[in-house]
Amino acid sequence: MGTATSSGAAIRHTQSSGIARRFVESKLASADITINGGRPFDPWVLDDRFYDRVFWQGTLGLGEAYVEGWWECEALDQFFHRILSSGLAKATQWSFAELANILQARFFNLQNLSRAWQVGEQHYDVGNDLYRRMLDSRLVYTCAYWQNARTLDEAQEAKLDLVCRKIGLRASDHILDIGCGWGSFAKYAAENYGAAVDGITISKKQIALGNTLCRGLPVDLKLMDYRMLNQTYDHIVSLGMFEHVGEKNYRTYFETAARSLKDDGLFLLHTMGSGETFHTGDPWLMKHIFPNGMVPSINQIGKAIEGLFVIEDLHNFGADYDRTLMQWFRNFDRTWSEIEANYPEDFYRKWKYYLLSLAGVFRARHVHLWQIVLSKRGVRGGYTRPE
DSSP: OHHHHHHHHHHHHHHHHHHHHHHHHHHHHTTTOOTTOSSTTSOEESSTHHHHHHHHHHHHHHHHHHHTTSEEOSOHHHHHHHHHHTTHHHHSOOOHHHHHHHHHHHHSOTTSTTTTTHHIIIIITSOHHHHHHHSOTTOOOSOOOOTTOSSHHHHHHHHHHHHHHHTTOOTTOEEEEETOTTTHHHHHHHHHHOOEEEEEESOHHHHHHHHHHTTTSSEEEEEOOGGGOOOOBSEEEEESOGGGTOGGGHHHHHHHHHHHBOTTOEEEEEEEEESSOOSSOOHHHHHHTSTTOOOOBHHHHHHHHTTTOEEEEEEEOTHHHHHHHHHHHHHHHHHHHHHGGGSOTTHHHHHHHHHHHHHHHHHTTSEEEEEEEEESSOOTTOOOOOO
């Protein structure tokens, strides 16, 4: 009886693999991607279990199979660009992993006050040695502005200066940075505009290094969730933090910002944005990179700010994120040998997949980068975006 059961299981597995293989091959072929083909974006399957895993688990299985070495691809960024540009991601049915995420997000607040700290511990506290090698000299971990820049340092300074000019920053201003990271914006605003800056983050390692880097400046970085704010400011900026807030908390986030902003102040929100409304994030990214993260749509932001803010300006430079991510990967790849001993064995493949897959996503214009300037009562005479 045991032999018969084992044989039956083997037969079922073989049949399942055949169906899964044909499914995966046909879907990729619709994006002009050939498994074991000869182009940089063609994936090479090194373990046939890859097919079942992708068939049943979707993007979660695709990412985990890559990290575990089940498949390889010379140009992951090009692979994902082709998938998204072809509409394949939209045409493919949800996997069980994606449905589980949707149900979780529907019934639970995945970014409540107790869970909000998870992304700090898992992602931002992963290691300052990594970020100091991967990022620019100021440690700016958000999309750079490449319009007139040649290097990552130049592009990140251009972005920081653009933010200062968009809010009309003056030396007498006391401003708030929600999600301050290692204090890159706070330090720039204090050094170049003479402003006083309070910054908050949920990462212990960011606070420790950030306060060291900002020593001697009118900068105060605190370990704090945005819901605990109880002070008013001339202006507020939030650069690359809103992706961790979650749909169930959008209204609370903007109510907190409105309460913390003086009536004549401006709030600049810098966030990734989706062209479609979703209620959860990608399963692989949520599990392995950004726990509980999700990208908002304009519809979700619009509903959350209703009656609180006026949209004065919306600037989309999402194509610049492709170039930023590719430079981050080059920095990471070039210096990996210096820090390799500090990280788990699978970390390099995980981080490579994260950076290059997102580069492909932004290249396909599937996700955007928005800078939205908000006022509480409307700027008298109208708002003019600085050049």
